[in-house]
Amino acid sequence: MQKNKKISKNFILTVIAIAVLIAILGFLQADSINYSYAITIIERSCIYAVAAVSMNLMIGFAGQFSLGTAGFMCLGAYVAGILTMPVEIRDQVYYLYGMAGWLHDIRLPLIAALLVAGIIGAALAALVGWPVLRLKSDYLAIATLGFSEIVRAICGWDGLGSITNASYGLSNIPAFKNVFEAVGICAACIIVMLLMIHSSYGRAFRAIRDNDVAAEAMGINLFHTKQLAFVVSSFFATVSGGLLAVFLRSATSSTFTVALTYNILLMVVLGGIGSVTGSVVGAFLITGGQEWLRFLDQTYYIGNFQIPLLRTGFRMVVFSLLLMIVVLFWNRGLMGSKEFSWDGLFGIFKRRRKTK
């Protein structure tokens, strides 16, 4: 009885929180011209959150240190970009190479294009995972990093110009219709991954991460489980790449360098390895943080005196310092391996009050 009451209370709080979020998004959307900056940050953060959660699924839950995220995102960006670009504008974009005839008239709605991208990414992951997942820890990281660069190189290769437009990249990709579409798709992706993590598959992931000997003795097939984690993680990494292309309205292979993987890894580590909430928080903090600190890039004068240090680029110095501080004091990430819960949130306030 008591338990039921508690669940319903948390349920009501969740509904209220979602309603408030929708109301805020609606408010921003209603005046989207004035709030375009805020909307941009929210959309970008959400897209990175999907990438970060997908990476966390592999690194934090299955314990496999894979760094192929940027490669899959690159693939997703190109597939989704090609499939959603308006047919009438294609000749203009592909003016140099000419678009391949079989592809020229295929156009899909956004969600279908993202699904196709995800499936291609998943299939590629299954193929690559077969040899690569036999490796462990740093060897796996190197192999997947190499794979990621190969994908990027192929996407920028002249020989595939009639498909990928080579180094010119894709442009004129139709943007999201509104902020709800972007946030909604991202939320759906994260919810699917959450459900997976809380299923018996998720338990198997954590079992092979914590103790592969015992997991194997329990009858968990190590290879199949790793493969499953890699395929699912790659599916969503690819989808997030597609979302990023739609968000940027363009796709060029130079966006998807190793630095992008590290950026996402940073979100995962900052938020907490093994916490979905942490990855989402990390994505918002890192994307938002880089923007909020922008005031440091301007030069200020008090009378004739120019405040020292404040100049273009100083923002990143402060940002890096803040990161170091966070990592020093929260060395398991902001959330550790815990997930957000209302009880946990109220617990913090209660403890605070007690200590006062």
Next chain:
Amino acid sequence: MLKISHLHVNYGGIKAVRDVSFDVPDGEICTLIGSNGAGKSTTLRTIIGLEKAASGSITLDGSELIGLQTNQIVTNGITLVPEGRHVFPDMTVLENLKIGSYMRKEDLQEDLNWIYDLFPRLKERSWQAAGTLSGGEQQMLAVGRALMSKPKILMMDEPSLGLAPIIVQGIFDIIKEINKQGVTILLIEQNANMALRIAHSAYVMETGELTLSGTGAELLKNDAIKAAYLGGKK
């Protein structure tokens, strides 16, 4: 019945198990005793498919197990409690138990109740992270987790390792209880005294070969065994 015949297992160039044959009849407690490095653990790991046999055969009720994957062998009804317990420290006790039934999809509540009856301590701690349990409780959890796959044969690798004598006694009482409820047990022990007391049949393993066999009671009285494993005088 689990039947092992002429089993050979190699580690690189080392012949860890040489021409080992023995039977584990249904409903019995069978034990392999022997010193460190005699090949006992390797034998168990080969039965469950974690090591590859060089030659020989392992059959369960007449069907060959060699060549099957570990998950298939677990589905066939054999499970292993690994040496050193190996619980999943960051998962709760309940999650650990659920992992044990990973290969089965049916309702678990009845089996959970069975485990909780055997180990009331685990029920009290079902929401606790397994890493915070004491050594004895972790061993109980490892056994409970293995039982969740509803095995016909439960194999245990050194269940007494690193535990206080009074807790070891408790573990062995539970092994007997599990056996009474119809689970066949194959037990490896360095603590030969305890193992031989509860075993129906026992085998002594030395440097990869079986050197002696008999009922538990017979081996307890055997002078060579007393000298080698039980601290008796020749």
